[in-house]
Amino acid sequence: MTSLTTHTPVNGLHHITAISGSATRTHEFWTRGLGLRFVKKTVNFDDPGTYHLYFGDAEGRPGTIMTHFPWAGVPRGRAGSGEANVTQLSIPQGSFGFWMDRLAARNVETLRKETLFGETRLVATDPDGLVFALVERADDPRAGWTTAETAADVAVRGFHGVSLTLHDGAPTAAILTDLLGYEKIGQEGAVTRYRATGTGEANVVDIVEDRRVPRAGQGAGRIHHIAFSVADDAAEMALRARLVDAGVAVTPQID
Numbered sequence: 001m002t003s004l005t006t007h008t009p010v011n012g013l014h015h016i017t018a019i020s021g022s023a024t025r026t027h028e029f030w031t032r033g034l035g036l037r038f039v040k041k042t043v044n045f046d047d048p049g050t051y052h053l054y055f056g057d058a059e060g061r062p063g064t065i066m067t068h069f070p071w072a073g074v075p076r077g078r079a080g081s082g083e084a085n086v087t088q089l090s091i092p093q094g095s096f097g098f099w100m101d102r103l104a105a106r107n108v109e110t111l112r113k114e115t116l117f118g119e120t121r122l123v124a125t126d127p128d129g130l131v132f133a134l135v136e137r138a139d140d141p142r143a144g145w146t147t148a149e150t151a152a153d154v155a156v157r158g159f160h161g162v163s164l165t166l167h168d169g170a171p172t173a174a175i176l177t178d179l180l181g182y183e184k185i186g187q188e189g190a191v192t193r194y195r196a197t198g199t200g201e202a203n204v205v206d207i208v209e210d211r212r213v214p215r216a217g218q219g220a221g222r223i224h225h226i227a228f229s230v231a232d233d234a235a236e237m238a239l240r241a242r243l244v245d246a247g248v249a250v251t252p253q254i255d
């Protein structure tokens with residue numbers, strides 16, 4: 001596989017898109033619950049009868065946008081291997097207690113405290129079962145969207161990263177490091193962390209290797225896709241060419 005050493009790396013995550021059920025319930029949780037701004041409503045271009053909901057910061061900047069395809073009545077998906085399965089959101093240092101109390105008051109499922117790579121994080125699920133982690137970071141300079149209930153000292157600032165569960169992490173790791181410009185920065189047990197070198201934010205991809213779990217199944221509460229950020233159209237097409245040359249299946253450029 002061709003090395004990326006002479007090429008510009010990606011700028012971390014651009015957006016994460018999940019499948020959900022009720023559009024109204026999704027809107028309520030991600031705005032009233034997690035305090036994100038409702039940036040816009042469009043349609044799913046592959047299924048124009050379905051909304052595409054965008055949540056993020058004040059300007060809808062790359063690295064902050066969580067989007068949803070709300071298919072009413074869609075059954076829940078199945079967690080497993082071969083998927084992005086944890087959306088990691090950055091929160092200010094010292095805001096863990098606020099979020100634990102806030103989400104507990106909303107009867108959010110599976111609240112638990114974890115420490116991973118020295119970072120304190122709160123892991124929970126949204127109403128469709130989508131797993132997310134609120135990760136305390138002292139060095140994130142971004143300003144989150146503030147509301148009457150989520151002030152600047154607790155507001156979600158955007159993505160920290162994403163976690164993937166795979167039976168074998170090596171092929172995906174090679175794409176991250178050799179083609180997208182990520183670097184391996186650590187390992188804890190079955191979790192290997194990679195960080196984008198082109199940005200300081202929304203730059204983490206964790207690969208969890210677990211050969212015991214079954215293959216994941218799409219449905220409500222599962223991540224549909226993740227997107228990486230690049231500088232411009234030219235950088236996008238150059239990266240596409242490198243991926244194709246390396247044997248990776250890539251779509252044409254889509255407007």
